[in-house]
Structures are given as structure tokens and as C-alpha cells.
Amino acid sequence: MSRKQLILVVVLALAVVTVFCCLGGLTANYLVETSPTLTSLFVQPFELPTPPSIATVAEDAWLTPSVAKIPTSAPPTPKPEPPTPTNTRVIPLTTPPHRATGTPEVPFALDEWEPDNSLAEASPIGVGERQTHNLHVEGDHDWMHFEVQEGTVYVVETSNLGGEMDTVIHLYDEQGNELASDDDGGEDFLASRLWWAPTESGRLYVMISSFSDMNKGPGTNYDVTLRLGEDFEVDEYEPDDSRAQARPIGVGETQTHNRHRGGDQDWVYFEAQAGTTYIVETSNLGAGADTVVYLYDQDGEELASDDDGGAETWASRLEWTALHDGTFYVMVEDWLGTSTGPDTSYDISLLAR
Numbered sequence: 001m002s003r004k005q006l007i008l009v010v011v012l013a014l015a016v017v018t019v020f021c022c023l024g025g026l027t028a029n030y031l032v033e034t035s036p037t038l039t040s041l042f043v044q045p046f047e048l049p050t051p052p053s054i055a056t057v058a059e060d061a062w063l064t065p066s067v068a069k070i071p072t073s074a075p076p077t078p079k080p081e082p083p084t085p086t087n088t089r090v091i092p093l094t095t096p097p098h099r100a101t102g103t104p105e106v107p108f109a110l111d112e113w114e115p116d117n118s119l120a121e122a123s124p125i126g127v128g129e130r131q132t133h134n135l136h137v138e139g140d141h142d143w144m145h146f147e148v149q150e151g152t153v154y155v156v157e158t159s160n161l162g163g164e165m166d167t168v169i170h171l172y173d174e175q176g177n178e179l180a181s182d183d184d185g186g187e188d189f190l191a192s193r194l195w196w197a198p199t200e201s202g203r204l205y206v207m208i209s210s211f212s213d214m215n216k217g218p219g220t221n222y223d224v225t226l227r228l229g230e231d232f233e234v235d236e237y238e239p240d241d242s243r244a245q246a247r248p249i250g251v252g253e254t255q256t257h258n259r260h261r262g263g264d265q266d267w268v269y270f271e272a273q274a275g276t277t278y279i280v281e282t283s284n285l286g287a288g289a290d291t292v293v294y295l296y297d298q299d300g301e302e303l304a305s306d307d308d309g310g311a312e313t314w315a316s317r318l319e320w321t322a323l324h325d326g327t328f329y330v331m332v333e334d335w336l337g338t339s340t341g342p343d344t345s346y347d348i349s350l351l352a353r
Contacts, residue, residue, distance in 0.1 A: 108136045108217040116143045119176055119205055125226050127154075134162070135210055135220040142208045146226055148198040153229030153260065155341070156206050157186050157193040164219030166190040166211040174203050182262040183211065185338040191222075195340040197234040197260045232342050234260040240267050243300060243329055251278075251352045258286070259344035263337055269329045270350055272322035279351040280318045280330050282310055288343035290314040290335040298327055307335060315346075 111133045113123045122143035125131060133142045148154060158167040169192040171180045182194040190211075198204065208224060235257045237247045246267035249255060257266045272278060282291040293316040295304045309317040314335070322328070332348060 108134070110134075110136050111221075113142065113144075117141055119143055119172065119207075122205055125206070125224070127226055127228055130223055130225045132160075132221060132223050133208065134222070135165075135216045138214050138216045140209075140216065142224075143205060144208075144224070145203055145205045148196075148201060148204050150198055150201045153195060153197045153232050153234060154204075155193065155195055155227050155229045156224065157227075158191045158208065158222050158224050159186065159188050160221070160223040161188055161191055162219040162221040164215050164217075165222050166215075167192045167222055168209050168211050169194045170207045170209070171196055172205040172207065174205070176205075179204070180261045180263065182338055182340070185262060185340060193340070195229055195232065195259075195261050197229075197238065199239060229341060232258075232260075234258070235266075235345075237266065237268075241265055243267055243296065243331075246329055249330070249348070249350050251350055254347050254349040256284075256345060256347050257332065258346070259289075259334055259340045262340050264334070264340065266332045266348075267329060268332075268348065268350075269327055272326055272328050274322050274324045277319060277321045277353050278328075279353070280316075280320075280348070281351070282316045282332065282346050282348050283312055284345070284347040285312055285315055286343040286345040288339045288341075289346045290339070291316045291332055291346055292335050293318045293348075294331045294333075295320055296329040296331065298329075300329075303328075 113131060113133060114136065115121050116123045117140065122145040125144040125146050127146070131144070135142075146154070156169055156171070158169065161167060167183075167186075167190065169182050170178055171194055172178055180194055180196060182192045184190055185193040187193070192208075194206075196204070206224075208222070210220065237255060237257060238260060239245050240247045240257075241264065246269040247255075249268040249270050251270070255268070270278070280293055280295065282293065285291065291310075291314065292307045293305060294302060295318060296302055304318055304320050306316045306318040308314060311317070316332075318330075330348075330350075332346070334344065
């Protein structure tokens, strides 16, 4: 390249640079005039602020949309002075809830015969008398006593039972020995009736309780009466309530028995010969009788039994052949166990072939 050409290139380059600088200045000036916000960006230097503490930001600042402004500096968050410790007791503003307490149980009114909770506290009851009792506490037992004469039949029964009552009658002698009991033998539902024919004169005691022994309060009222069993006589074979008290019965003989108390058992015995077949049979049953017959040897071992094998409804029939000579015992009881009084009569007969 010649010297002239070199000079020309340098001149053109300078001209291009000059034109570019002029255009750049004009452009920057235009932008500055039309955008004041950019002016502050170009003209004023700034420092990045320290992010504010989360604890100093208002809660609604995060919920309300707004245009963020860049602060020039972040003011320091003042640190609160710790409270001066004192001995002052802090009382909570809320009142502690009241602790619920159970409603106190209102005592149930005692009947007029209390206290009658033991044999020693038994109240008297006379023949033909009616008394109204209740169970004022759980486990309440009502005791009463009456005088008896040998050979007379007595009836103790409950009636007019409250909705929560189920009576049980117990009979005791003067020493506190239980003689008999009845649960549901009465006319009313869950009422009781006990028949008794004393073998000697004296004083007897009655205790009446609830079947569950837990009922108490309203609905546990009941009436108790004592009367004579004038329409009922104890059969002539009593007492025959055990094997030791068994009465004899001969072949071809028929005896009439009845139930003078709940759980009454009638025992008879006969002499048997080896090889002979014996038939023990009940008949002429009263409306309240349902017999069951058992046969025992001299040692008390059960040999046979029958419930409803007789010719009549609820009658019994037992047929048995003796393997050896000896004395054998028959016990007759009622299937229900609580039937007593009128309509419990039955005949028992012994046949041989």
C-alpha cells in the first residue's frame, strides 16, 4: 500500500469513529430525557439493601399486591430490652373450668317397718295382715316373724309388686336355719307364695329380698300377707321328706300325697324279691302337679327314674326288675319344684308281676 492510500484509510476510520460517537451521545441524551426513572439508574449509584427481618414485615404486606420499591438502606431492627424480673404473681385472665360433680343421690323414703334388716330386727306380722314394704337401699332385706301352731297350714305371699321388683321368700326357724323358700310361686308375675305346715308350735321368721339383690328405690314396693291355708291340708304321710323318713308302701297299695311347701319331696320304700318286676306309677294328678319318680337302693344309689311316662298328662310310670332281695326307696317330687298347696295332690301306687 502506498503512503497516500494509508493516509486515506486512517482519515476514513477517524470519520467513522467521530460519527459513531456523535450518534451514541444523541441516543443517550434522548433516553435520559424521555425516562426519568432510568436517569436515576444511570446517574445515581446505589447499594443493595440488607433484606428486612421477617419479624418486621407486616402480615398484610404479603397479602396485598403492590409495586415493590427498592429502599436505599434497611434500618436496623431495635432489639427489645428484656423485662425486669419481679416477684409479682401472674393471674391468668381465663377462669379455670368448674369441675363437674355427680348429683347427690336422694335417699328413698323408708317404709314404716324399718329397720327390719336382720332376724334380730324382724317386725311382727299377724295372720290376715297385709304390709307394704320397699327396698330403700341396695341389698335391703325385710324380716318379719309370726307365731305358728302345730298342724296348721300357713301361707306367706307377695303381691302388688312394683315395676322393678321380683320377690323371693325365705322361711327360717328361731335358730336361723332355713326351712323353705319360694321365688315365683305367687299369683302375680314374679310374686312369691310359700306354704308351710309346722311340725311343732313356736315362732318362725320370714325374710323377703329381691331376686337380683341389687334393686332399690322407686318401683321396689310390694305387699306381703300372712294367712291360713284353710283350703289345704297336709297329707297324712308327712313328714316324709328324706330317705330316713320314708313311709312304707305295699304291693297293690295306693297313697295320696300333696306338696305342703316348695321343694317338698315324698319318700316311700318297699321290700323287693329277686326276679320280680315292680311298677311304680302316679295318677289322679291335681291341676298344679307334675310328678317325677326316682328309684334308689339301700345305699342311696339311683337305679332308675321317669318323668312323663304315665297314662295321664304329667304322670309318671317306672317299671323295674329286682336283681336281688332287699329294701328299695322311691322319691316323688314336682318337676317345677315350686308348686305347693291346693291342686298339687297325686296318687302313687305299687304293682308287681
